[in-house]
Amino acid sequence: MKFRVLFLKKTHIYLVILILLLIILFILFITSKASPTSNTISNNKNIKADFNGDGKEDILSVTRVDDNYLMEVTINNKTFSFKTDENSPIIETYSPYWPIRVTLMDISRNKVPEIFIQGSKNNKPLQRVFVFHNNNFDNILSNSNDILGFIDCKNNKTPKVISGKIQGNNIAFSNYIFLNYKFTNYSYDTNKTFIGKDTIYAFIKLIEGLPESEYYKPNSIFSSDISKEDMSLIGRLSGEDNSYVFQDALFKENKCDNKGDISEICWTLNFRGISNADNSIVKNYTLDLILTPDKNSKDNYYFKIASICKQR
Numbered sequence: 001m002k003f004r005v006l007f008l009k010k011t012h013i014y015l016v017i018l019i020l021l022l023i024i025l026f027i028l029f030i031t032s033k034a035s036p037t038s039n040t041i042s043n044n045k046n047i048k049a050d051f052n053g054d055g056k057e058d059i060l061s062v063t064r065v066d067d068n069y070l071m072e073v074t075i076n077n078k079t080f081s082f083k084t085d086e087n088s089p090i091i092e093t094y095s096p097y098w099p100i101r102v103t104l105m106d107i108s109r110n111k112v113p114e115i116f117i118q119g120s121k122n123n124k125p126l127q128r129v130f131v132f133h134n135n136n137f138d139n140i141l142s143n144s145n146d147i148l149g150f151i152d153c154k155n156n157k158t159p160k161v162i163s164g165k166i167q168g169n170n171i172a173f174s175n176y177i178f179l180n181y182k183f184t185n186y187s188y189d190t191n192k193t194f195i196g197k198d199t200i201y202a203f204i205k206l207i208e209g210l211p212e213s214e215y216y217k218p219n220s221i222f223s224s225d226i227s228k229e230d231m232s233l234i235g236r237l238s239g240e241d242n243s244y245v246f247q248d249a250l251f252k253e254n255k256c257d258n259k260g261d262i263s264e265i266c267w268t269l270n271f272r273g274i275s276n277a278d279n280s281i282v283k284n285y286t287l288d289l290i291l292t293p294d295k296n297s298k299d300n301y302y303f304k305i306a307s308i309c310k311q312r
Contacts, residue, residue: 037104037113040286040311041069049104051075051132053112060115062102067094069119071130073137082130085139092119092126097272097284098247105150107159107178114178116161118148118248125248127163133181141183147171149195149251155260160188162195166204166246171197195251196265196291196303203289203305204246207271211238223292223304230308237285237310242273244285254290265291265303268311286311 039047047060051073058075068090071082083089092100100119107114115130115137125146130137147164161183164173173190176183192198199221206213206221214234222231237244247270255264267289275281287310291303 039102041100041102045102047102047104049113051112053110060102062100064094068092069094069100071117073132080137082137083139084128085142091117091128093121095120095123097282098123098270099284099286101248101250101270103148103250105153105159105161107150107153107161109159116148118250120247125165129161129183131181138181140181141176145174146246146248147173147251148249151195151253151262152260154253154256157260160186162251164197166201169201171201173197193297193300193302195262196267199291199301199303199305200249200251200267200269200289202301204269206234207237207244207269207287208246210234210244211241214238221301221305223294223306225292225306227307233287233308233310237273240273241276242283243276244271244273246271263293267291 037049039045041062043064045062047062048057049060050056051058051060052075054076056076058073060073061071063070063072069092070089071091073080073082081089082091084091098120100117103116103118104113105116106112112132117128117130118125120126125144127141127143127145127148128139129141131140141163143163145163145165147162147166149162149164151160151162153159158177161176161178162173163176164171166172170192173194175186175188177186178184202218202221206217217234249267249269251265251267253262253264254266255262257263269287269289271285271287273283273285287308289305290307292306293302294304297304
């Protein structure tokens with residue numbers, strides 16, 4: 001039996017090595033994409049993640065003490081207690097209809113997530129951001145905004161954090177990038193359809209106007225692909241005969257096209273519902289919305305609501 005020996009030229013070997021390197025770099029690039037993980041908390045909860053970059057899981061504990069939330073992280077049997085920028089251990093206050101939301105997001109792309117907190121203090125919205133730096137968890141941002149979001153986390157652009165609130169008949173945004181363990185404001189050319197904010201504003205006003213607004217709902221904010229079952233949720237909310245008040249929101253891009261443009265957005269809207277029959281009955285209502293672009297939209301409602309569901 002004769003064996004055939006295959007000889008490769010140097011150029012072929014270099015080409016194979018180059019292809020392998022490109023594949024490895026591509027895998028590393030894909031796995032480095034930031035992906036937020038959100039947790040809605042009513043009482044106590046432990047959240048596992050690597051908070052110091054050593055490759056091991058640590059534990060973030062959110063604890064309710066009376067009407068306040070305290071936080072700490074345990075890393076290698078050492079406990080780090082959180083304090084706010086006001087040097088207080090109280091991170092947020094407890095409310096039966098306004099749960100605290102903890103979002104872990106690696107916007108620095110250094111394999112260590114930053115910790116984003118949304119909730120309330122004295123029935124007003126409150127956002128905080130904590131980052132692990134110099135062997136401590138620093139509260140690098142605190143404000144009274146009610147909207148938090150992330151963009152450019154599913155493409156090769158610099159991840160961006162957006163914090164905003166409803167002002168008048170608009171949603172106003174402040175834009176940040178994370179640099180040297182701090183948030184830096186940056187100028188971003190936005191318009192009224194940016195990230196679907198005109199659609200979201202109209203939807204918030206629709207919910208806050210129920211039950212009367214059900215008969216005058218702005219159909220232009222809904223995609224033609226939305227199901228009848230999803231649309232019926234508005235009627236069910238109306239039928240509960242509540243007065244709804246917007247509390248806060250979180251948004252993030254779900255998908256981007258090959259140009260890096262957003263092709264799907266997820267918005268989570270948090271309302272409190274006050275019974276019109278008995279105003280001592282107050283419940284939390286959290287709605288998840290998926291928005292997709294409508295290429296036929298010109299000036300308004302470029303991103304339309306493609307699905308709605310209520311969290312249990």
